Amino acid sequence: MPYKSSRNQSHTIISYIIVIALVVVFIAILIKQKHYYVSDASIAEKNVAANRPATSQPPSWLSEQLFGDDFKPANNVENYNADNLYEKIDGKADLYLQNGFVSLQCKRYSSKSSEQNWAEVYVYDMAKTKNAFAVYSGQKRTGRKSLDWAQFGYKTTDSIYIAAGNFYFEIILSADSNELLHSAEAGAKQLAALASKVPCEPFAIGFFPQDNLAADSYRLIGKDAFGCEGMDNIFTAIYHIDGNDLTAYIADMNDDNSANILFEKYHKFLIENGGKELANTALPDSKAVELFGTTDILFCYKNYFAGVRGSGTVGDLTNLAISFKNSLSGTKNDRK
Amino acid sequence: MTENKISRRDFFIRCTKAGLSTAAAAVLAGLLYESDPAKISPQSSNIIEAMNFSVLPVAGKAISIVTGSNRQATVTKAVELLGGMQRFIKPGDNVLLKPNVGFSLPPRVCATSHPELIEQVAKLCFQAGAKKVFITDNPINDPKSCFELTQIASAAKKCGAEIILPRQDHFKQVTLKGAELIKNWPILYEPLRKVDKVIGLAVVKDHRRSIASMLMKNWYGLLGGNRSIFHQDIDKIIVELAVLIKPTLVILDATQIMVSNGPTGGSESDLKRTDTMIASCDQVAADSFGASLLGLKPDDLPYLVKAEKLGLGTTDYQSLKPLYAEVKA
Numbered sequence: 001m002p003y004k005s006s007r008n009q010s011h012t013i014i015s016y017i018i019v020i021a022l023v024v025v026f027i028a029i030l031i032k033q034k035h036y037y038v039s040d041a042s043i044a045e046k047n048v049a050a051n052r053p054a055t056s057q058p059p060s061w062l063s064e065q066l067f068g069d070d071f072k073p074a075n076n077v078e079n080y081n082a083d084n085l086y087e088k089i090d091g092k093a094d095l096y097l098q099n100g101f102v103s104l105q106c107k108r109y110s111s112k113s114s115e116q117n118w119a120e121v122y123v124y125d126m127a128k129t130k131n132a133f134a135v136y137s138g139q140k141r142t143g144r145k146s147l148d149w150a151q152f153g154y155k156t157t158d159s160i161y162i163a164a165g166n167f168y169f170e171i172i173l174s175a176d177s178n179e180l181l182h183s184a185e186a187g188a189k190q191l192a193a194l195a196s197k198v199p200c201e202p203f204a205i206g207f208f209p210q211d212n213l214a215a216d217s218y219r220l221i222g223k224d225a226f227g228c229e230g231m232d233n234i235f236t237a238i239y240h241i242d243g244n245d246l247t248a249y250i251a252d253m254n255d256d257n258s259a260n261i262l263f264e265k266y267h268k269f270l271i272e273n274g275g276k277e278l279a280n281t282a283l284p285d286s287k288a289v290e291l292f293g294t295t296d297i298l299f300c301y302k303n304y305f306a307g308v309r310g311s312g313t314v315g316d317l318t319n320l321a322i323s324f325k326n327s328l329s330g331t332k333n334d335r336k
Numbered sequence: 337m338t339e340n341k342i343s344r345r346d347f348f349i350r351c352t353k354a355g356l357s358t359a360a361a362a363v364l365a366g367l368l369y370e371s372d373p374a375k376i377s378p379q380s381s382n383i384i385e386a387m388n389f390s391v392l393p394v395a396g397k398a399i400s401i402v403t404g405s406n407r408q409a410t411v412t413k414a415v416e417l418l419g420g421m422q423r424f425i426k427p428g429d430n431v432l433l434k435p436n437v438g439f440s441l442p443p444r445v446c447a448t449s450h451p452e453l454i455e456q457v458a459k460l461c462f463q464a465g466a467k468k469v470f471i472t473d474n475p476i477n478d479p480k481s482c483f484e485l486t487q488i489a490s491a492a493k494k495c496g497a498e499i500i501l502p503r504q505d506h507f508k509q510v511t512l513k514g515a516e517l518i519k520n521w522p523i524l525y526e527p528l529r530k531v532d533k534v535i536g537l538a539v540v541k542d543h544r545r546s547i548a549s550m551l552m553k554n555w556y557g558l559l560g561g562n563r564s565i566f567h568q569d570i571d572k573i574i575v576e577l578a579v580l581i582k583p584t585l586v587i588l589d590a591t592q593i594m595v596s597n598g599p600t601g602g603s604e605s606d607l608k609r610t611d612t613m614i615a616s617c618d619q620v621a622a623d624s625f626g627a628s629l630l631g632l633k634p635d636d637l638p639y640l641v642k643a644e645k646l647g648l649g650t651t652d653y654q655s656l657k658p659l660y661a662e663v664k665a
Contacts (some may be wrong), residue, residue: 086564086567088477090438091546091549092600095544108440118485141605158604158605172445172603
């Protein structure tokens, strides 16, 4: 019997220990639940998003060494998709979502010498070159300085913006610092180089002739270009010729027929508003209309509707139009 | 050792009991299990009319507009013109500051409330006798990094204010009486529940969705859940939030305003210096003045017009006879 009593006692002690352990676990769970950090849910969602495939995005955009040896990563890569882009950029998400946004990767890098100096990199996968250009041109800053190494890129004193291939990059700096800007520009070059390796479809802007082209003059007119209702998504570029600013424009339509329809629509718009048909220019299959001192020479080439306009001489406009059409027809990267 | 032996009968009885206990636990767990996570969220909703933190109006002291480049000086003057912080804060009050801490961006790009302004307002509250000053927001980005990178966390530390980072238990399902959108929706309720006074602090920003983001839009930061769905009806939710919260005082910082690429901006190139600080008891009036700095009329902002119709304030801020002053640098 003493043996049994001793054994029962030890069982009782073990039982108490187990019960106490269970109570401790229960309290720990309660405490953890009570202090649940609300952002954890969004972090979890971001991690889920990280595992979703992007259309064409290589995995190593935001490497540890993007900003060189003097900088270190300050956080993990954040990933966003169309469902949660708002969580990063709030109301500005609309601009991206309306232009074919696929995904966003962000990462912050801080200076090893001063953590107050940091840069945050945003890599937007816009699926198409024209989408990337649309968001780039839709938010240009005043006081910008073109980046001479990028076709579409500029910097301000505290940020860098580039459209390259299917991607749009932003680098936001924490301070107005030359050193920081210099490092950021080096990182931006790396990103642009990576973007150039990702295959992308031909982009209408690539057809603008380069002679006399004004730097940083590319624009995208989203709606009703030149006052003509329905003339949407028109890319333009400015040319300085004989003291005049001439504008070249182009629209990448779905097919030849759509390009011709837009051609006729714009021609009709010009005539109906008092435009005067000019004698045919030296450019075959084109039309020339003068309206309020501005002359338009418009034409089509396959799926592209294009033209030039301005108050320069008809000769200058014609030469620019011929050069433009040659660029379109001479290139081998049109989609037909 | 014979005591340890059990009979076959006992053995089966014990096995049966253990099996039944396990089966009962499993059935109970199965009955209690909810596979839809949405149904696990608190179902009880507080139906409320408004959370009123306002103080009694004083004739001729509804809005002040102070020009100057130093935020701390201009806000001090703006509050002084309305009767001083002691008009709004009584000794022993617990005060909540609700700035815009929406993004993890540096203060220089003015996408968020400026830390110097928050520090000064907190100091004024303490000088008026506030027992505690809390600062909270439910940012778009990760709350902790937002408070740190905007330098609002360090400003709070300097002046003795307390940051409240949003946690799940800070939110409460709320239904605003008569509302179409705020129905059984999580609101950052706990910080509001434990204070006597609420001061709203916002910046003046271009906003792609709501045209302009100022004081009324700033209450958006009290919403929890997947609040982006309200972007489809942004004006209505802004107005409902203004109905929900009647603040003690609002302060609109227009020292530098974001005129393009809002609400995040990202560069000083998006900013314009207007060197103005507005303090008011009428957030509709203050926002109407702020809109004018962006080149907008009240009619351009549907939420202002709707708010006025509901009697939440006036878009004709001039009718309140603003008190003007200038603080030289």
